[in-house]
Amino acid sequence: MRVTEVAKREQVMGNIQRNSAKLQELQMQMASGQRINRPSDDPMGAVKMQDIVTKLSTNEQLRGNLAENVSFLERSELELGQMLEILGKVRTLTLSQSGSDSNDESRLMTARELSALRKGLLDAGNAREGKLYVFSGVKSLTPPLKKNLPHQPAKVETTGILQQDIRELLDVSQFRAQFDGHSSNDYRIRITKTGLFGQARCQLSDDGGKTWTEDEVLRPAVHMFNPKGRPDDRVFLRFSDEEGRLGNQSAGYFDIDLDRVIDFDVEEMDQLLGSEAQGIVFPEGMEFIFAKNPEVDYVGSPEKKEIMIATGVTSLLGVTAEEVLLGKGEGEVDAFSLIASLERAMLENDGTAIAKRLGELELAEKQILKRLADTGNLVRELQTAEMKLEDQTFEHEKRLSEIRDVDLAKTSLEVNTAEVNNRLALDTGSRLIQPTLADFLR
């Protein structure tokens, strides 16, 4: 084949170009320490790399989140421990006062202590971590526990068996009644026979109308007890007028228990029936409904924050004050009502009532213990998750390095080879191009 100047030049230049390009690529790799500097260096590797980078950054965020949640839960644990301690003290106090050797003075002192402990329990329930209330569920910016006022108006209804003629005469909504004090049950009082005091009959339910007492004569002061309902509540009905005088026939107040006062205004009815009636007429079928009014209400949310533990795995964070202190389910205990009733029993110097509550106290403690255990478990779960993430991060980093990083030994060897090749190309090129016949002619 004929070799020409142009061909020589092109070939030499081509070789030098190729070698330079290789050298440049290797230089880039060595300088950056990375094998992949643009997607085309290794498209599949570049995609994998992005994938790992994403996983790494997700993991890092998750770990941050977990740490945050663990510290929140640790705060919860602390407060739950505090609550347990308070209940423990309540139990010790109760035990010490349940025997017959206690006197009313020591019980009075204990009642005061209990009241202070109750307040402490409320504070623990409303504890905050930063600006967040720990036991509030998702309503995290409002305190979860609210003390109720000791009075609440009743709803007055008729059950339909109200006699037609009286219904025309009476507007039952004009009866007004009020519940004084606290109660964890709904109360209903139903008139079963129309009449005045001493004539009318009534019955009572303490479970929202499911079970009723035997009906009895409605007197200005009546003790009632619903044997089929909640066994412990003995209700004392008392009518009083606005000044609080008892037993008066023109009275307008209705008391339940000592500090559970139901009061209602019967003026209007009096006017309607007054000309004939000698006092207040209670129509048959009228019902007073007193919603429950516990010491403390949960105003947080039953919903809990759902947190991400790992990609695609979530868990509910924390416990609510309702679960811990108020007991929303069957067999669970409202610690505040419990302590309040203990206080009352202390004030009343009622030893049997005190002893009776000990069982419930234990339930309340168990209730907290259970949540404490749950919280502890979740903390451990989160810590395990965190460790797993850490392991994953380590693995990912290893893989990332395998894909991305330059094998220094191998590459520097390649650099050497490429360098030698380049020099050789330059060297032979220069020898090939320079001489022509002209150099040898004279």
Next chain:
Amino acid sequence: MPSLNSALNMGSRAMSASQRAVTTAGHNIANQNTEGFSRQQQSTQTAFPQPNGIGNGTEPSPTTRVFDRFVQSKIVQETPRSGVFTTREEFFSKLELVFSEMSDSGLHRAMNDFWNSWSQLANQPESDVVRTRVRDQGDTLATRFRERHAQLQSLRKEADARIQGAVNQINNLAQQVKELNRQIYSYEISGHQANDARDARELAVEKLSKLVDVNMIENSNGRTSVIIGRDWTLVEGDQVFELDATLRGGEAGMVSIDGIATHDHRRDLTRSFRGGQMTELIQMRDETIVGYMNQLDELAFGVATKVNQPHATGTGISSATDLLKSAYALTPEARAQPMPFLQDGVFQLHLVDRDNSILETYEIEVQAGVDSLEDIVKRINQTVNDPNLLAASIGEDGSMFLESGQPRRFIFGDDQTAITQVMGFNSFFETLKGAADLRISPRILEDPNAISTGRDLIPGDNQVALAIAKLQNQPTMRDETVTFGEYYNSILGDIGLKVQRNQVEKAQQDNMVQQFREIRSSISAVNMDEELADMIQHQKAYEASARYVSTVDEMMQTLINM
């Protein structure tokens, strides 16, 4: 017996033949670096012998160039493909940079940061700091999308500018071919060989072949027709039918290519090229880059809609407002027509009081494909039935307003109808075109507390934020088969693979062209040694011929002196 005179003549012919040969060698040496030059050969033949059979010396034959038409036609045929790969490589290396994640300003990284900020907000929905982070990352992500889009657009502009440049070059080369046709014709008609002009024409056509696919057909009279693309006759003899890059309809700022025939008849040739840089430039401008832009838009839309969906019906810490304006507006005609994209169902509006508790909930029913914006506005007002509480209206510009009477404020509740998204109420991102105009809503830019994390204004409720954070790992794109990250990675991988494949193909094609060029240069190019040898050979011949002439001269002298 021939005369001495004729012997003298024969000597002078031989001398001039040698001289011509030396001149040709000189011409070859002088042009050894001239692009497209084919070496020329001066051959001789014996002159017609004398009647008695004695040789009559040499006679010049025309100077010819050493040229292989087949090899040249292969080069012209294969160069366009090479041009395609060269241009593709050039643009892809720039595209690669646009999608490169090797720097900190990558889009993928911004996406990761964005989802992570939501993950953090889901964990701490009450935190102001994290809200600000979400806003900032959202803003960064939107900016990255817009930047990418602008970069792609400017790459298209670059391709467009180069198309215009290529059109000019083609016209220029066409003029050259035409001029050379004329020269060759007028030169060869008088029996000469227009070697250099033919080389120049060959070169011009070769240059054309870098730009477009080209065919040259030579007529009997030495003139050529040059046909480019599918069937456009660019040059025919001494006529040129130029190309013209013109702005016409379609997309603003992007040229079409017209061929101008006689009587100013125009034909659109934009799609008729099948090789060369021009083809790839058009392909890049109209298909490849646009394809990536569309994918980017799709991704931007995907992120915006998927984030907006839970966001629109959610609430943040200060989401309740007494005045809300929709992000999107409808033209006067569209307001009365059934609104697109809606779904059958109800949407809720909650009226809330000062401390964020819900006072009233209104449920508005919507019939998809039937209700217009005006209908819906009317229905809201009927349902609320008191403009002092809450009133809906359509503004001058066609956007929808909701306004509550103070001190009451309102929020959106459940929305089965997608009206919140369609009109852009309470959205996180706003976009009409995709990546080009993706922005976070001005309301959020102003007040990060308006970022939705939960529902019904419950501050610790994180269900919306959690739903958004989970989007990162959910199959959301391509009919819900791949995640956002995977979708973006597939663009990245696609570009990488194309670059790689193109590198291989380009190397092969370049190699092939190079081989043909080597063959050509081995045939046509100048070898110095050869020329020098020739030169010396002819110099010696010249010297010998001169000696012959002087010998004849001496003989004549002898004769005269007799």
